[in-house]
Amino acid sequence: xxxxxxxxxxxxxxxxxxxxxxxxxxxxxxxxxxxxxxxxxxxxxxxxxxxxxxxxxxxxxxxxxxxxxxxxxxxxxxxxxxxxxxxxxxxxxxxxxxxxxxxxxxxxxxxxxxxxxxxxxxxxxxxxxxxxxxxxxxxxxxxxxxxxxxxxxxxxxxxxxxxxxxxxxxxxxxxxxxxxxxxxxxxxxxxxxxxxxxxxxxxxxxxxxxxxxxxxxxxxxxxxxxxxxxxxxxxxxxxxxxxxxxxxxxxxxxxxxxxxxxxxxxxxxxxxxxxxxxxxxxxxxxxxxxxxxxxxxxxxxxxxxxxxxxxxxxxxxxxxxxxxxxxxxxxxxxxxxxxxxxxxxxxxxxxxxxxxxxxxxxxxxxxxxxxxxxxxxxxxxxxxxxxxxxxxxxxxxxxxxxxxxxxxxxxxxxxxxxxxxxxxxxxxxxxxxxxxxxxxxxxxxxxxxxxxxxxxxxxxxxxxxxxxxxxxxxxxxxxxxxxxxxxxxxxxxxxxxxxxxxxxxxxxx
Amino acid sequence: xxxxxxxxxxxxxxxxxxxxxxxxxxxxxxxxxxxxxxxxxxxxxxxxxxxxxxxxxxxxxxxxxxxxxxxxxxxxxxxxxxxxxxxxxxxxxxxxxxxxxxxxxxxxxxxxxxxxxxxxxxxxxxxxxxxxxxxxxxxxxxxxxxxxxxxxxxxxxxxxxxxxxxxxxxxxxxxxxxxxxxxxxxxxxxxxxxxxxxxxxxxxxxxxxxxxxxxxxxxxxxxxxxxxxxxxxxxxxxxxxxxxxxxxxxxxxxxxxxxxxxxxxxxxxxxxxxxxxxxxxxxxxxxxxxxxxxxxxxxxxxxxxxxxxxxxxxxxxxxxxxxxxxxxxxxxxxxxxxxxxxxxxxxxxxxxxxxxxxxxxxxxxxxxxxxxxxxxxxxxxxxxxxxxxxxxxx
Ligand SMILES: [Cu+2]
Numbered sequence: 001x002x003x004x005x006x007x008x009x010x011x012x013x014x015x016x017x018x019x020x021x022x023x024x025x026x027x028x029x030x031x032x033x034x035x036x037x038x039x040x041x042x043x044x045x046x047x048x049x050x051x052x053x054x055x056x057x058x059x060x061x062x063x064x065x066x067x068x069x070x071x072x073x074x075x076x077x078x079x080x081x082x083x084x085x086x087x088x089x090x091x092x093x094x095x096x097x098x099x100x101x102x103x104x105x106x107x108x109x110x111x112x113x114x115x116x117x118x119x120x121x122x123x124x125x126x127x128x129x130x131x132x133x134x135x136x137x138x139x140x141x142x143x144x145x146x147x148x149x150x151x152x153x154x155x156x157x158x159x160x161x162x163x164x165x166x167x168x169x170x171x172x173x174x175x176x177x178x179x180x181x182x183x184x185x186x187x188x189x190x191x192x193x194x195x196x197x198x199x200x201x202x203x204x205x206x207x208x209x210x211x212x213x214x215x216x217x218x219x220x221x222x223x224x225x226x227x228x229x230x231x232x233x234x235x236x237x238x239x240x241x242x243x244x245x246x247x248x249x250x251x252x253x254x255x256x257x258x259x260x261x262x263x264x265x266x267x268x269x270x271x272x273x274x275x276x277x278x279x280x281x282x283x284x285x286x287x288x289x290x291x292x293x294x295x296x297x298x299x300x301x302x303x304x305x306x307x308x309x310x311x312x313x314x315x316x317x318x319x320x321x322x323x324x325x326x327x328x329x330x331x332x333x334x335x336x337x338x339x340x341x342x343x344x345x346x347x348x349x350x351x352x353x354x355x356x357x358x359x360x361x362x363x364x365x366x367x368x369x370x371x372x373x374x375x376x377x378x379x380x381x382x383x384x385x386x387x388x389x390x391x392x393x394x395x396x397x398x399x400x401x402x403x404x405x406x407x408x409x410x411x412x413x414x415x416x417x418x419x420x421x422x423x424x425x426x427x428x429x430x431x432x433x434x435x436x437x438x439x440x441x442x443x444x445x446x447x448x449x450x451x452x453x454x455x456x457x458x459x460x461x462x463x464x465x466x467x468x469x470x471x472x473x474x475x476x477x478x479x480x481x482x483x484x485x486x487x488x489x490x491x492x493x494x495x496x497x498x499x500x501x502x503x504x505x506x507x508x509x
Numbered sequence: 510x511x512x513x514x515x516x517x518x519x520x521x522x523x524x525x526x527x528x529x530x531x532x533x534x535x536x537x538x539x540x541x542x543x544x545x546x547x548x549x550x551x552x553x554x555x556x557x558x559x560x561x562x563x564x565x566x567x568x569x570x571x572x573x574x575x576x577x578x579x580x581x582x583x584x585x586x587x588x589x590x591x592x593x594x595x596x597x598x599x600x601x602x603x604x605x606x607x608x609x610x611x612x613x614x615x616x617x618x619x620x621x622x623x624x625x626x627x628x629x630x631x632x633x634x635x636x637x638x639x640x641x642x643x644x645x646x647x648x649x650x651x652x653x654x655x656x657x658x659x660x661x662x663x664x665x666x667x668x669x670x671x672x673x674x675x676x677x678x679x680x681x682x683x684x685x686x687x688x689x690x691x692x693x694x695x696x697x698x699x700x701x702x703x704x705x706x707x708x709x710x711x712x713x714x715x716x717x718x719x720x721x722x723x724x725x726x727x728x729x730x731x732x733x734x735x736x737x738x739x740x741x742x743x744x745x746x747x748x749x750x751x752x753x754x755x756x757x758x759x760x761x762x763x764x765x766x767x768x769x770x771x772x773x774x775x776x777x778x779x780x781x782x783x784x785x786x787x788x789x790x791x792x793x794x795x796x797x798x799x800x801x802x803x804x805x806x807x808x809x810x811x812x813x814x815x816x817x818x819x820x821x822x823x824x825x826x827x828x829x830x831x832x833x834x835x836x837x838x839x840x841x842x843x844x845x846x847x848x849x850x851x852x853x854x855x856x857x858x859x860x861x862x863x864x865x866x867x868x869x870x871x872x873x874x875x876x877x878x879x880x881x882x883x884x885x886x887x888x889x890x891x892x893x894x895x896x897x898x899x900x901x902x903x
Contacts, residue, residue: 062639090770096561097765116562116768118851150638156630163627170620173606174613181604182613183900220648227639 037234037314037326038427039420042142043391043435043479049136051076051129054435054479056391057140061148064118071101071127073109078131081111086139086445088122088321098128117144122322124445141322141441145232149224168209175205235262237329239313241303241337247344248337250291252277252315252329253298261298266320270440271412273350275299276430277315278419279306279331285423285489287311288502289353304353305342308335312421314428322444326428350412352500358489361507369503374401377492377503386509388485394418394431396492396503398474406474411495415472420480423487431478482509531602531612531674533683536667538583539618540686543664545576546657547693550700551755551781558779558849561768574625580660581622584615602670602903612903614666621659628653646704657697664690669734669898684737691731691740692747695787698723699748703781708838708845709860711830713869714876717823720785721884725818726891728791732798733895741795745787752784756844766850773848773857783843786829790821807892814892815884819877834861 042057052075058068071081084098101111117123124139152160180198184190190198238259239252254262267274273292277299281287287306293299299315313329359369359379367379380395396416398406408415418431429436474494482488485508492503549572556569563570588611591599595610603610611619632649668690672683699706705719732741759778766775797817801810832838838845848857864870 062637085769087770090772094771095769096767096771118561118768119770150634152634152638156634160627160631160634163623167620167624167627170616170623174616174620177604177606177616178613178897178901182903183897185902186598186602216648216651223639223647 037328037425037429038422039429039436039481039483040147041481041483042140042437043481044138044140044437045074045477045479046138046434047136048127048129048138050133051078051131051136053127053129053138054391055125055127055138055140056481057125057142059142059144060117061146062150063120063144063146064116065146066114067117067125067142068112068114069101069125069127070104070110070112071129073111073129076129076131076133078109078129080130082126082128082130083113083115084126084128085115085117086124086126087119088124088323088445089119092126095126098126117142120144120146122319122324122441122444124322124442139442139445141324141437141445143323143325146227146230147232149227149231164213168213171209172202172206176202234328235325237313237315237327239329239331241331241333243340246340248303248340250277250279250293250301250303250331251298252293252301252313252327254327263297264295264317264319267295268318268320268440268444270316270318270324270438271414273348273412275315275317275327277301277313278428278430279304279311279313279353280419280421280425281307281309282312282330282425283309284357285421286357287353287355288419288491288504289351290417290419290491290493290500290502291351291353292348294347300347301351302344302347303333303337303341304346304351305344306333306338306353307355308333308338312425312428314421314430316430316438318438318440318444320444322438322441324438324441326430328428350500352493352502354491354502354504356502356504358504358506361505367505369505371398371501371503373496373499373501375399375406375496375501376401377494377501379490379503379505386482386507388482388509391479391481393477393479394490395477396475398494398496398503400496406496408472408474409495409498410472411493411500415494416476416478417493418478419491419493420482421489423489427483427486427488429480431480433476433478435479485509531614531667531670532587533671533679535583535587535615536664536671536683536686539580539614539660539664539667540690542576542578542580542583542618543657543661543690543693545572545579546660547576547696547751548755549573549576550657550697551752552759554700555755555759555778555780558781558847559764559766559775559777561766561850577622577625577656577660580618580663581625584611584618584622584663587611587615588619604903612667612670613901614663614670616663617659617666618663621656621663624652624656624659626656628656646701654697654701658694661690661694661697665694665731665734666898666901670901670903672736673899673902680736684735687731687735688737688740688744689747691727691735691744692751694727694731695724695744695748696752698727699752699785700781706785707782707860708830708833709862709864710869711826711833712863712873714871714873714880715868717819717826718876718880718883720822721815721819721880722887724787724790724822725794725815725884725887726894728787728794728818729798729814729888729891730894730898732795733892734898738799739792739795741791741798742788745791748787749784752781756780756783757841760841760844768850771850772853773850775848775850779847779849780844782847783833783838783845785822786825789825790818793817793821807889807896811889811892812881812885814888815881818884818888819881823877830863834863836861 040059044055051073054072054074056070060066069083081101082098083101084095086092086095099113101113104110104112121144123142123144125142126137126139128135128137176198179201180194181190184194235254238255241248242251254264256262274295275293277291277293279289289304289306291301293301311331311333313331315327318324359367361367361379366381369377371377376399378397380397382393382395386392400406414432416433420429487508490505493500549569553569556563556567588609591603591611592609600610604613606616628649635649665687668683668687672680672687702719705716710716728741731744737743759780762778763776764778794814794817797814833845
């Protein structure tokens, strides 16, 4: 029978009135997407009011699904912690009342809870800490998309098949008993014609029931197929090099199934840029560039002087819904492009690149990389081995050539940026000291709840809103969860004396 | 006058059995179990419409599970007793099932309980695999629904056996219980068809087509086996009364959504729609069936009943829908504004006009003709199934 659909709203069991109607609206939903690549867990370090907190949101792979939220109060005297899921379209007014997170047994100042993410799209987990210093709330943006579906374990499959078989056999027996013995007067034995009729009915019923069962299986398959089409699929892209006045220009576009350019839904700048585009040499991981293309139907940026080779492209964008996405692509860089690029000027003053091999890290021991301006960047030892799936804090310290801890200038509004890539390109994440979240997405949620949106939903986010001229400490850290084991490379970018320098580190998780 | 006589004649055609071997307590227990299940189902749907978040341990779920267990365990007990320590009469009033003996109704209940049990891990897996579900009609829910139907049919068979084996007040009592069980079956079908039965759909042929496919079968199956007069009308009245009582009662309880996004402000339990006005077409079926009883073969009776059903169902639902779609139905009595929390205002606005998109926009006349054909098949199967039920002796 009917296979109906959700979308916009959340939902549960029934009332398909809304859902049936929703079918007609699905086409209006912006392209749903995933932030980062292969690194779904959200880690946030920041302040809820006066309290320092680390929030980790492990998002479900299905929608609607349950997100696991943990909140660690790093500083402050909290009494209790509340968590609440806020969907972009409905805002705080349309969010269910907050849940009290429960203290984790055996751990102090650690709280956990589960939240239902019911709809696809941009969510924010609002974390409120109440305690001696009053109450403070922070929004942690989360992207809710269906990225997978659960397989069935052999055990459960066998159990269900066995029980199902039993039910089918039972049903056939019911037909036999119903057509035969049940219509015989108590006390009399079943006569041959009745018995024959019962057998005939059973012979007729058995294949009908089997067919019904097959129909059910087919229905299940179609539900499964529909689900898969609605799962998150990365947007298709095309990267190419064009020549403008003899200079190579990188063109990066989202394309449809037929390879034609697709226009994106309205974007908002993150750290003042519509896109943060990273080029990474897929063979050696030595070539690395952090660019900020302009968007005119496609993303354009002058090509930086990278070595020839095959590059992976990762472009972080934020939609005005607060949804973040990473566009992934590939680019072949020829020797000629590379040579011509050497004489081109950067498109954006915040662009930076490096052609260097990484410093190997051995667990628990600090690793030092010498930066282009003669300063050093030290990856400081942390107490534990880094394990996949566990939260870690990557701590760094920059010293100037004289050995004292450096003062840093803000780079894109922050003291440091990090990019982590698994050597096969299957994991990509762009980190800040605040974690994996997009600060713009956070601001979008805050603005929306203040009612700063127009009817068109356009948010007025100035390009300079994130700028901060204050000098920043040469010590910083990034919270992160490595999604799975493997070899990773980490690029850490800071600005010193007006110049962006990049430290490169390798680690096996 | 003739109607009354005919119905008495029809009731008399149900042969009486000499042996009273079906347990009265068991028949009552299974009707009670079916009541638990159906009230639980309604409550659970209302819970999902209002609060959203649920666990296995919601009261509605417990009521459904309790109903399944009462039906399954009492029937299992009867089977074990009849098989191992049963009296001769008890054993003789039983049918064999894989070496065990119990009345057919007990076996149907055991099967229904089994289907309900199977649906639980399947449904749980389904939610984990595809997300918390958003639909009544999904494979695991269909298995659950089949289990519930089985318990209702088990209740019908057991009360029927008791009705046919007794006389006087006791017969009347079990005929009444049978009528109530029939009402649960109608309600079950109504719940399963609710996705096709919103007021916005009630001027579309598809609504009538779907109704014509399922309701005549239930009404006629139960009517033919009932010894009471006006059986379909009475069962329909019980169905309407029960669903209205639940609708009005639940609405009085404060509740708020625990899931978001929330687009509608909700302060009290939201419930299912106003029930369909089943008493009118059911009355028509009773009149035709009672007048023509014994004069017309089922093959000719079925199309007459089908036309009666479709005509009367259309005659009452069409104008009633015209009323429901207006603002005048948006009150507690008609429950026309039972918006769920996840319904956006654009969707809510659309409940003020009849659906004009596929499949609801199909031309009415061919759909109605198709409905009449489906109702004929449904009626015929119902008549035959009802005839068989009257013959069940064990
Ligand atoms: Cu950045």
